Each structure stands twice: as structure tokens, then as C-alpha cells.
Amino acid sequence: MSLLAIDIGNTRLKWALYDAPHPGAAILAHGAEFLEQIDALSEGAWARLPAPDRMLGCSVAADAVRRRVEAQLEELWDLPAQWVHxxxxxxxxxxxxxxxxxxxxxxxxxxxxxxxxxLAHGPARPMVVVMVGTAVTVEAVDEEGRFLGGFILPGHGIMLRALESGTAGLHVPTGEVRAFPTNTSDALTSGGTYAIAGAIERMVQHVRAHCGAEPACIMTGGAGWKMAPHMSIAFELVDSLIFDGLLEIGRHRFGPS
Ligand SMILES: Nc1ncnc2c1ncn2[C@@H]1O[C@H](COP(=O)(O)OP(=O)(O)O)[C@@H](O)[C@H]1O
Ligand SMILES: CC(C)(COP(=O)(O)O)[C@@H](O)C(=O)NCCC(=O)O
Ligand SMILES: [K+]
Structure with a gap:
């Protein structure tokens, strides 16, 4: 029983076709499209796919975006959409x-x-789960699997655009991340990157104090790689976190095939 997993964010739709709806399934195909281009999926990347048996997705984009995806699933494969909330x-x-x-x-x-x-890699411990996409989210989860709360902050692009639109003198190209930026481009790029790194480190402190144990920090999202070289704490970058979550939810919803 194959599963088409879909993650619609505020910038891009990511999809992956698995040969089964549970963790450990083999990935058969995957891709990503900017939201402006999703209408082309049914004539592009999806046209070549074998018909999936199930679809499971999550979306935080506007309802209209989700409906355009549902229309293509129906048109191509008569496949009902199942969205996780x-x-x-x-x-x-x-x-x-x-x-x-x-x-x-x-x-x-x-x-x-x-x-x-x-849990696949060792005993349960508290976690800080970071997603670096259009926005950045930094979640706290205790060792029992209780979501305690999380931060939302602007992602790299939104931070830069906010500063550009709110000032007269900050229209500059993207710069480098530096400890001591000495030009406007580097100052903006470094400010954004270290704002995100600082929020993550702060949540690690909160979780450590609350749970009395060192949290595992796990990071994902389209811009996760931008943060990786600039983190001062141990973390793991797992690009597939949302798909891994959808597969686990699929296991609960669809049962073993
Ligand atoms: N190929 C790429 N093209 C454009 N942006 C990219 C690309 N790869 C990573 N990014 C970065 O990732 C962000 C979008 O990440 P993504 O996880 O797709 O966001 P969302 O889930 O909010 O749609 C962009 O803001 C950009 O900074
Ligand atoms: C925080 C988000 C905007 C993140 O969106 P993304 O960066 O993944 O596109 C999204 O998870 C969202 O709309 N959340 C609803 C509000 C909340 O989580 O409190
Ligand atoms: K996302």
C-alpha cells in the first residue's frame, strides 16, 4: 500500500511517495515546488508517478492552496486527501x-x-525540535512526549524583508555570517542567523531547567542547512522530519500493510 506524503508550508510544497504507510518504508520518488508552481504538478512530476494508494499530508498554507492540491489528486488518481491537524x-x-x-x-x-x-536511536529524553522554513519554530517536548510549548519567530527571508521595508538604508544584498560584521550585508545576515541560534539555545536552557536532563536538539526545514554551521550546541539535522512524522501517523491510521 503506497503512500503519497505531502507537506505544504508557506513557501513550498514538499512531497514524497513511499512504498508503505509506516516508518521504514522505501522512498520511491520525491520533490518540492514553490507554491506559485503547484498547479503544474499534475502535468509535471506527478504525471509520471504510479497511482498512490493513500495520501496523508499537513498544510499550513491558505485553504485555496490546499484545494488546488486536492483537485489534482482527484483528477490524476481519484485519490481522497487526508490532512493531519x-x-x-x-x-x-x-x-x-x-x-x-x-x-x-x-x-x-x-x-x-x-x-x-x-526513540529509534535510544531511550526517551527531552527534545528541542527546530523547523527553519518561512517562519522558524522551536518546540519543547519532555521525555514523556508532552509538547510543553514553543517559539515562533520570523525566518531568514521575513527578517530581511521586514528590515528592508521598515528602514531607508537597509537595501543590500545577502551577506555572510560573521562574529563581528563590518558591513551592512553581513550585519543583517549575521543578525538573523544569530537571532535564530539564540532562540534555540534559550529553549535548550528552558528544557534543561524544566526537565532536569539534557535535551536532544533536532532540526529540519528548507533553510536548516543555513543554520548548521553557526550553531554552538550539539544538534542533528534531519531533513525528513515531517515525512517521518506522517509515516508514523500513517502507521497509526492505516495499520501495518
Ligand atoms: N532551493 C531553494 N530555493 C529557495 N529557498 C530555499 C531553497 N532551499 C532552501 N530554501 C530556504 O528555505 C526556506 C523555505 O523552506 P521550507 O521548509 O520549504 O519552508 P516552508 O515549509 O515554510 O514552505 C526559504 O525561505 C529559503 O530560505
Ligand atoms: C508557525 C507557522 C507559520 C510555520 O509555518 P512555515 O514556516 O512552516 O511555513 C505555522 O506552523 C502556523 O501557521 N502555525 C499556526 C499557529 C501556531 O502554531 O501557533
Ligand atoms: K514547514
Missing amino acids: ASAAEAGLTNGYDHPARLGADRWVAMVGARQHA
Whole structure:
């Protein structure tokens, strides 16, 4: 039973076709499209795929984007869409948000993936789960799998655009990350990168103090690689975290095939 997993963020749609709907499944094909280009999927990358048996996805984009994806799934394969929403509990995780359903579905699924990943590699320990995409999210999960809460901050692009549009003198090309930036480009690029790194380090401190144990820091997202060289704490970069989460949720929802 093959599974088409879809993750729609505010910048790009990422998809992956697996040969089974559970962790450990083999990946048959995958890709990513900017949201402006998703209408071309049914005539492009998806046209060449064998018909998937199931679809499971998460989306934080506008409803119109999700509907354009659903239309193509139906047109190509008559495949009903199943979207994961954050809930009070799923796949071993419990949700500490004031209103659990208001938590971004991508954040919830990434935490499921991170917990699955951590448990596959050793005993349960607290986690800090970081997603660096359009926005940046930094989540705290205790060793019991309780989501304690998380930060949302602007991603690299939004930080730069906010500074550009709010000032007269900050229209400059992208720079390098430096400890002591000596030009405007480097100052902006370094400021953004270290703002994100600082938030992550701060959440690690919060979790360490709250749980009395050293958290594992796990990072994902399209711009995760930009942060990797500039982190002062130990972390693991796992590009597939959301897909790993969708596979784990698929295992619970569809059962072993
Ligand atoms: N090939 C790429 N083209 C453009 N941006 C990229 C690319 N790879 C990574 N990025 C960075 O990743 C961010 C988008 O990451 P992504 O995880 O797709 O975001 P989202 O899930 O919010 O759609 C962009 O803001 C950009 O900084
Ligand atoms: C925080 C987000 C904007 C992140 O979006 P992304 O960077 O993945 O495109 C998204 O998870 C979202 O819209 N969340 C809903 C609000 C919340 O999680 O509290
Ligand atoms: K995302």
C-alpha cells in the first residue's frame, strides 16, 4: 500500500511517495515546488508517478492552496486527501497548547517525527525540535512526549524583508555570517542567523531547567542547512522530519500493510 506524503508550508510544497504507510518504508520518488508552481504538478512530476494508494499530508498554507492540491489528486488518481491537524494527542505525543487544534499541523507532525526518530536511536529524553522554513519554530517536548510549548519567530527571508521595508538604508544584498560584521550585508545576515541560534539555545536552557536532563536538539526545514554551521550546541539535522512524522501517523491510521 503506497503512500503519497505531502507537506505544504508557506513557501513550498514538499512531497514524497513511499512504498508503505509506516516508518521504514522505501522512498520511491520525491520533490518540492514553490507554491506559485503547484498547479503544474499534475502535468509535471506527478504525471509520471504510479497511482498512490493513500495520501496523508499537513498544510499550513491558505485553504485555496490546499484545494488546488486536492483537485489534482482527484483528477490524476481519484485519490481522497487526508490532512493531519494538531489534536490533543496522537502517535505517542500529547499537546500542551492552550487550544491544541490551533497549533500548526507542520509543527505537530514534525514533533511526532522527532520523537519517533529519538526513540529509534535510544531511550526517551527531552527534545528541542527546530523547523527553519518561512517562519522558524522551536518546540519543547519532555521525555514523556508532552509538547510543553514553543517559539515562533520570523525566518531568514521575513527578517530581511521586514528590515528592508521598515528602514531607508537597509537595501543590500545577502551577506555572510560573521562574529563581528563590518558591513551592512553581513550585519543583517549575521543578525538573523544569530537571532535564530539564540532562540534555540534559550529553549535548550528552558528544557534543561524544566526537565532536569539534557535535551536532544533536532532540526529540519528548507533553510536548516543555513543554520548548521553557526550553531554552538550539539544538534542533528534531519531533513525528513515531517515525512517521518506522517509515516508514523500513517502507521497509526492505516495499520501495518
Ligand atoms: N532551493 C531553494 N530555493 C529557495 N529557498 C530555499 C531553497 N532551499 C532552501 N530554501 C530556504 O528555505 C526556506 C523555505 O523552506 P521550507 O521548509 O520549504 O519552508 P516552508 O515549509 O515554510 O514552505 C526559504 O525561505 C529559503 O530560505
Ligand atoms: C508557525 C507557522 C507559520 C510555520 O509555518 P512555515 O514556516 O512552516 O511555513 C505555522 O506552523 C502556523 O501557521 N502555525 C499556526 C499557529 C501556531 O502554531 O501557533
Ligand atoms: K514547514
